[in-house]
Amino acid sequence: xxxxxxxxxxxxxFFALWWLGGYFIAANAKxxxxxxxxxxxxxxxxxxxxxxxxxQSAILASGERLGSGLxxxxxxxxxxxxxxxxxxxxxxxxxxxxxxxxxxxxxxxxPIAVLVFSSWDGSIVFLVAIAAxxxxxxxxxxxxxxxxxxxxxxxxxxxxxxVQMLTQIIMPAIAFDIFTGIxxxxxxxxxxxxxxxxxxxxxxxxxxxxDARETLSYDHLTAMVLTIGIIGYFLDTVCVMLIRRYSWxxxxx
Amino acid sequence: xxxxxxxxxxxxxxSRFAGFSYNASxxxxxxxILFGLWxxxxxxxxxxxxxSRFASFGPGPAFEATWAMIEKGQVQKAIxxxxxxxxxGLLIAIAAGVPIGILIGRSRWFRELSxxxxxxxxxxxxxxxxPIAVIVFAGWNSAIIFLVAIAAxxxxxxxxxxxxxxxxxxxxxxxxxxxxxxRQIVTEIIIPAIAFDVLTGVxxxxxxxxxxxxxxxxxxxxxxxxxxxxDARESxxxxxxxxxxxVIGTMGYALDSACLALIRRYSWxxx
Numbered sequence: 001x002x003x004x005x006x007x008x009x010x011x012x013x014f015f016a017l018w019w020l021g022g023y024f025i026a027a028n029a030k031x032x033x034x035x036x037x038x039x040x041x042x043x044x045x046x047x048x049x050x051x052x053x054x055x056q057s058a059i060l061a062s063g064e065r066l067g068s069g070l071x072x073x074x075x076x077x078x079x080x081x082x083x084x085x086x087x088x089x090x091x092x093x094x095x096x097x098x099x100x101x102x103x104x105x106x107x108x109x110x111p112i113a114v115l116v117f118s119s120w121d122g123s124i125v126f127l128v129a130i131a132a133x134x135x136x137x138x139x140x141x142x143x144x145x146x147x148x149x150x151x152x153x154x155x156x157x158x159x160x161x162x163v164q165m166l167t168q169i170i171m172p173a174i175a176f177d178i179f180t181g182i183x184x185x186x187x188x189x190x191x192x193x194x195x196x197x198x199x200x201x202x203x204x205x206x207x208x209x210x211d212a213r214e215t216l217s218y219d220h221l222t223a224m225v226l227t228i229g230i231i232g233y234f235l236d237t238v239c240v241m242l243i244r245r246y247s248w249x250x251x252x253x
Numbered sequence: 254x255x256x257x258x259x260x261x262x263x264x265x266x267x268s269r270f271a272g273f274s275y276n277a278s279x280x281x282x283x284x285x286i287l288f289g290l291w292x293x294x295x296x297x298x299x300x301x302x303x304x305s306r307f308a309s310f311g312p313g314p315a316f317e318a319t320w321a322m323i324e325k326g327q328v329q330k331a332i333x334x335x336x337x338x339x340x341x342g343l344l345i346a347i348a349a350g351v352p353i354g355i356l357i358g359r360s361r362w363f364r365e366l367s368x369x370x371x372x373x374x375x376x377x378x379x380x381x382x383x384p385i386a387v388i389v390f391a392g393w394n395s396a397i398i399f400l401v402a403i404a405a406x407x408x409x410x411x412x413x414x415x416x417x418x419x420x421x422x423x424x425x426x427x428x429x430x431x432x433x434x435x436r437q438i439v440t441e442i443i444i445p446a447i448a449f450d451v452l453t454g455v456x457x458x459x460x461x462x463x464x465x466x467x468x469x470x471x472x473x474x475x476x477x478x479x480x481x482x483x484d485a486r487e488s489x490x491x492x493x494x495x496x497x498x499x500v501i502g503t504m505g506y507a508l509d510s511a512c513l514a515l516i517r518r519y520s521w522x523x524x
Contacts, residue, residue, distance in 0.1 A: 002365075003365070006365035006368070006369075007368070008368060008369075008371045009366055010365070010366045010368060010369040010370050011369050011370060011373075013366060014369070014370035014373070026342070037385070038353075039450075057380060076358070092275075092276075092279040092283055093279055093283045093286060094282050094283060095279070095283055096279070096280045096281075096283035096287075097283045097284055097286060097287035099506055099509070100284065100287065100502045100506050101502065103463065103501075103504075103505025103508075103509055104498055104501050104502040104503075104508045105463050105467035105473070105478075105479075105500055105501055105505065106464055106467075106499055106504065107464070107467045107479070107483055107502050108467050108469040108478075108497070109478075109498075110482075110486075111261065111482060111483075111486035111494055112310075112494070116308070126273050130466065134380070143508045172449070187376075188464065189460075190376065190378050191378055191379060191380075191404065191461060191464050191465065193378065194378035194379075194380045194381050194463060195378075195380040195468030195469075198380065198383075198468070198472075205378075205381075206378075206380070206381075209381055209383075211383075212384070213384035214352075221384055221385070224381070225377055225381045225382070225385075226377075228376075228377050228381050229374065229376050229377040230373070231376075231455055232375075232376025232377065232378065233372055233373050233376045234345070235376075236372070237378055239411050241318070242430065246280070246463075248329070
């Protein structure tokens with residue numbers, strides 16, 4: 001109860017400060033042309049964008065790219081992470097190369113991605129995937145390193161077969177870490193998605209921002225920025241809920 | 254007797270040396286595998302006539318181009334321009350993030366009221382601020398510094414708050430009972446206690462800032478690592494492009510390792 005009251009009160013303060021800022025921008029003759037940045041024009045822009053179908057199509061396009069990129073990152077990151085966690089040789093040999101590639105800023109791959117993939121859509125999915133794969137790999141490996149080897153012994157002594165070992169021991173043990181990794185991956189993918197959409201494509205949230213700026217419709221611009229924040233917050237919250245659901249570190253909590 | 258002592262002293266030193274040389278050899282072997290795979294894949298490209306024009310993506314041309322660009326001073330200039338933006342952005346993020354983080358860690362009211370708007374603003378992808386930053390700030394340089402700062406401030410803020418939450422309140426009592434002034438409490442208790450967490454936050458912030466810096470430099474400016482990549486792409490100089498990727502990876506790795514060394518230096522968790 002106290003939590004949700006403070007949640008609403010915090011948001012109310014935030015929007016009040018925004019409204020106040022917009023009021024001063026509109027009141028000053030020098031900055032009046034930027035009054036679209038205020039809270040009220042921004043909120044008024046939402047029904048416009050919705051009726052024009054721009055909001056839905058931008059969310060759909062970005063959602064598809066984000067989903068495919070994260071999906072690829074998870075499909076590659078999980079097995080590689082298990083390999084890093086289980087094999088000391090692989091971990092020691094892959095470490096320097098992985099750290100080096102990890103620190104190549106994802107958008108630097110853009111020119112290569114555009115050459116390799118025939119479409120801009122494919123390149124953006126690649127950029128999201130290469131940014132998001134590292135947290136998945138390292139979180140999976142860290143989770144596996146924490147699994148007590150005695151559990152495997154106990155399970156084997158009680159007659160567990162390899163399938164049961166995977167479903168009853170490994171998956172419940174590292175689900176928490178995998179979701180923590182996916183949450184980090186989502187944050188990184190979100191950072192990369194918008195600049196990737198500023199280049200080349202004509203759909204998605206990043207493009208909508210560029211489009212609003214070029215047409216000087218500042219109310220649409222802030223509406224899209226707010227949309228990005230709301231969707232990001234929503235996706236992050238879903239990840240946090242999944243992490244809590246699969247947490248066995250503080251059992252009962 | 255003295256012989257035994259010498260042996261006992263030498264044993265950990267020897268095993269430390271063995272550990273070091275093992276780490277160094279796997280480090281070198283790992284990079285060798287990476288560059289070997291890179292060479293192999295571009296070699297395969299050069300065999301196929303349809304893709305042979307992409308042979309300059311290989312490690313040989315990339316290293317040659319790196320050397321040529323260092324001799325011409327292009328690499329140094331790009332590193333200098335990007336470092337200035339990265340450093341200024343990170344400094345602003347630290348200057349804003351640490352005090353706000355301390356406020357979050359110390360005041361329950363502030364923590365609960367600020368949580369929802371901070372989470373919302375944190376999830377606004379940093380580059381979305383770009384059109385607004387360009388309008389608010391006069392130069393592209395300051396707009397880029399703003400983008401780096403707004404991306405980097407969140408990890409520093411939340412790491413500082415988390416660090417402060419872990420500080421045992423008894424320490425403040427003990428320090429006060431022993432006659433510590435409030436200045437001494439800050440310098441002798443709070444700073445050593447949260448240095449580890451602040452630096453962990455700075456490392457995360459550096460990673461995000463590094464991701465934001467390159468796309469921010471694609472737009473508007475004519476200097477820095479991001480611009481060099483854009484420039485190499487437009488002039489179809491693939492060897493220069495790969496050279497810049499090498500420079501970005503190396504510099505990022507060096508900065509990340511520096512953060513890691515600082516974190517280890519200020520860690521009191523496992524001592």
